[in-house]
Amino acid sequence: xxxxxxxxxxQLSADELRARMQAALTAQxxxxxxxxxxxxxxxxxxxxxxxxIIDQAGSKQPMRSADGRYVLSFNGEIYNYQELRPDLVxxxxxxxxxxxxxxxxxxxxxxxxxxxxxxxxxxxxxWDNLERxxxxxxxxxxxxxxxxxxDGRFLACASELPALRxxxxxxxxxxxxxxxxxxxxxxxxxxxxxYQGVQELLPGHLxxxxxxxxxxxxxxxxxxxxxxxxxxxxxAAELRMRLVRAVRRRMVADVEVGAFLSGGVDSSLVxxxxxxxxxxxxxxxxxxxxxxxxxxxxxxxxxxxxLGTDHHVNVLESWDRAHLTNLILNxxxxxxxxxxxxxTLMVSQLASSKVKVALSxxxxxxxxxxxxxxxxxxxxxxxxxxxxxxxxxxEKLVRxxxxxxxxxxxxxIKKAHLFxxxxxxxxxxxxxxxxxxxxxxxxxxxFPELAGRGKSLPQIPAAADADDIQRMMAADALIYLxxxxxxxxxxxxxxWALEARAPFLDRDVVELAFSxxxxxxxxxxxxxxxxxxxxxDLLPDNIxxxxxxxxxxPIHDWFRKELGQELEELLAKDSGPLCRAxxxxxxxxxxxxxxxxxxRLWSLYIYLLWRSGGVMYS
Numbered sequence: 001x002x003x004x005x006x007x008x009x010x011q012l013s014a015d016e017l018r019a020r021m022q023a024a025l026t027a028q029x030x031x032x033x034x035x036x037x038x039x040x041x042x043x044x045x046x047x048x049x050x051x052x053i054i055d056q057a058g059s060k061q062p063m064r065s066a067d068g069r070y071v072l073s074f075n076g077e078i079y080n081y082q083e084l085r086p087d088l089v090x091x092x093x094x095x096x097x098x099x100x101x102x103x104x105x106x107x108x109x110x111x112x113x114x115x116x117x118x119x120x121x122x123x124x125x126x127w128d129n130l131e132r133x134x135x136x137x138x139x140x141x142x143x144x145x146x147x148x149x150x151d152g153r154f155l156a157c158a159s160e161l162p163a164l165r166x167x168x169x170x171x172x173x174x175x176x177x178x179x180x181x182x183x184x185x186x187x188x189x190x191x192x193x194x195y196q197g198v199q200e201l202l203p204g205h206l207x208x209x210x211x212x213x214x215x216x217x218x219x220x221x222x223x224x225x226x227x228x229x230x231x232x233x234x235x236a237a238e239l240r241m242r243l244v245r246a247v248r249r250r251m252v253a254d255v256e257v258g259a260f261l262s263g264g265v266d267s268s269l270v271x272x273x274x275x276x277x278x279x280x281x282x283x284x285x286x287x288x289x290x291x292x293x294x295x296x297x298x299x300x301x302x303x304x305x306x307l308g309t310d311h312h313v314n315v316l317e318s319w320d321r322a323h324l325t326n327l328i329l330n331x332x333x334x335x336x337x338x339x340x341x342x343x344t345l346m347v348s349q350l351a352s353s354k355v356k357v358a359l360s361x362x363x364x365x366x367x368x369x370x371x372x373x374x375x376x377x378x379x380x381x382x383x384x385x386x387x388x389x390x391x392x393x394x395e396k397l398v399r400x401x402x403x404x405x406x407x408x409x410x411x412x413i414k415k416a417h418l419f420x421x422x423x424x425x426x427x428x429x430x431x432x433x434x435x436x437x438x439x440x441x442x443x444x445x446x447f448p449e450l451a452g453r454g455k456s457l458p459q460i461p462a463a464a465d466a467d468d469i470q471r472m473m474a475a476d477a478l479i480y481l482x483x484x485x486x487x488x489x490x491x492x493x494x495x496w497a498l499e500a501r502a503p504f505l506d507r508d509v510v511e512l513a514f515s516x517x518x519x520x521x522x523x524x525x526x527x528x529x530x531x532x533x534x535x536x537d538l539l540p541d542n543i544x545x546x547x548x549x550x551x552x553x554p555i556h557d558w559f560r561k562e563l564g565q566e567l568e569e570l571l572a573k574d575s576g577p578l579c580r581a582x583x584x585x586x587x588x589x590x591x592x593x594x595x596x597x598x599x600r601l602w603s604l605y606i607y608l609l610w611r612s613g614g615v616m617y618s
Contacts, residue, residue: 003025018040024166027165053255058095092105132210137205162333222461258283259271269538312350337599379525
């Protein structure tokens with residue numbers, strides 16, 4: 001796991017090229033504290049920061065071909081590199097034992113067709129010094145980040161936005177269309193960033209560029225919805241085999257591999273496979289909370305004891321505003337409203353003190369129908385058939401009850417309020433492509449200048465006979481997962497130079513999951529049926545049947561205390577496109593206990609924190 005950067009600008013001197021590259025690598029030092037390197041040619045500089053996981057003594061980057069024609073800067077891991085290497089040995093004299101040289105040789109000898117054979121997570125830049133051509137590529141599910149900026153004669157790319165700003169040819173300005181999307185969803189849509197003219201390479205895409213020519217970005221992989229041929233029992237056996245193989249692949253390392261353990265199904269299943277199927281006794285890591293409704297230490301401890309892992313626990317009792325500000329401004333580089341980045345940051349810090357690699361359960365909810373919103377959509381089908389006067393009466397009754405500040409997994413009244421929120425947003429989430437924080441009428445009141453603005457919505461693949469829940473799962477896997485979950489895990493883990501690997505995002509697991517009928521994943525109000533059918537013996541019954549909790553944070557309490565005051569101060573300083581009066585009304589309702597607006601207030605707080613950091617311009 002590393003940080004990469006590249007700058008092409010023939011108008012810069014060699015000294016200026018190197019100075020900018022050095023600044024970009026310094027900005028990404030947390031991603032690769034073990035080593036750094038710069039290669040430079042006329043008008044071009046390629047840089048790399050290294051976190052050494054495989055072939056620690058060798059595989060230095062940027063890596064050059066023997067003839068000096070090609071230069072590679074690579075972030076990630078190719079898990080099946082040892083399987084790919086023999087096919088190249090007869091045509092390539094290998095000098096190292098890692099995956100980087102296998103990638104370099106494969107691209108040179110087999111061109112971009114080699115990418116389809118790779119299993120792993122990656123973002124790389126390959127420069128052809130003879131033909132002066134650049135190839136950028138990002139893995140299928142968007143596990144590894146890559147941002148770029150170009151105007152035809154100039155191109156810069158980097159793993160993180162703050163590093164890219166160090167390479168920039170001109171000042172950056174806020175993209176208000178992208179801001180509209182952020183305020184609706186809490187993250188940016190695929191391909192876009194908070195800044196005008198600064199783009200994110202899409203997952204599963206590659207980009208080819210030469211000086212003076214337009215970028216040609218195209219997919220090398222897309223999610224194909226195919227129908228599984230076989231019985232449900234056949235699918236369960238196949239799924240188990242692929243999951244075990246996916247975990248085994250992610251054990252490839254020259255350092256110790258641990259695992260995050262939340263106590264939920266997905267992370268517990270990964271740890272159980274490590275222990276029972278592969279015979280590995282891993283170090284496991286859990287973060288707890290003082291507030292019981294958010295705390296999962298009991299369940300994580302149960303799994304750790306059952307499996308005999310070397311378990312480590314910490315508790316999030318308070319958080320450092322300066323640490324959050326640094327994370328948003330210097331790692332994420334743009335607003336990011338998922339508050340669970342805080343415990344993810346903390347569990348990554350805990351894990352990094354013991355290991356350099358940790359497995360996670362990311363992707364399990366999207367692939368196997370685990371989210372509560374799928375359950376809500378199933379209930380909604382029935383509810384919308386009730387007479388409208390009856391539904392109106394139910395809503396009045398629910399809204400008359402103060403919304404509890406507890407986690408939804410512990411309160412039926414809380415769930416009722418959240419369900420009414422979904423009903424109010426149903427038109428704005430139909431057709432569904434991502435969860436929204438506000439219905440349109442609330443958007444018009446809260447940020448009126450941005451009403452109707454936003455980026456083009458992506459197309460989501462789906463089978464011709466797919467129902468609404470299947471479409472939601474596909475949208476979440478292709479939008480919510482890479483734009484929220486994977487951003488959170490990558491920035492939080494790399495902040496502490498920890499590599500996080502996600503077995504559920506193995507290509508074979510992803511494609512199998514989406515080949516199965518929705519009824520195999522979910523029946524009635526219960527999801528993850530296929531996971532339990534395939535791996536039911538690996539976890540105790542209470543883990544399979546417990547309520548979905550997630551990695552929530554008690555921000556509702558924080559906004560009733562000092563964080564509410566901080567939000568008021570930020571609004572007074574610079575409210576940007578936000579209507580200050582409407583934002584303060586949300587805060588007032590929250591403080592009075594009328595409604596829990598915690599996650600909405602957090603998104604506003606993070607956005608204003610970013611603006612106050614002066615990061616809109618280089």
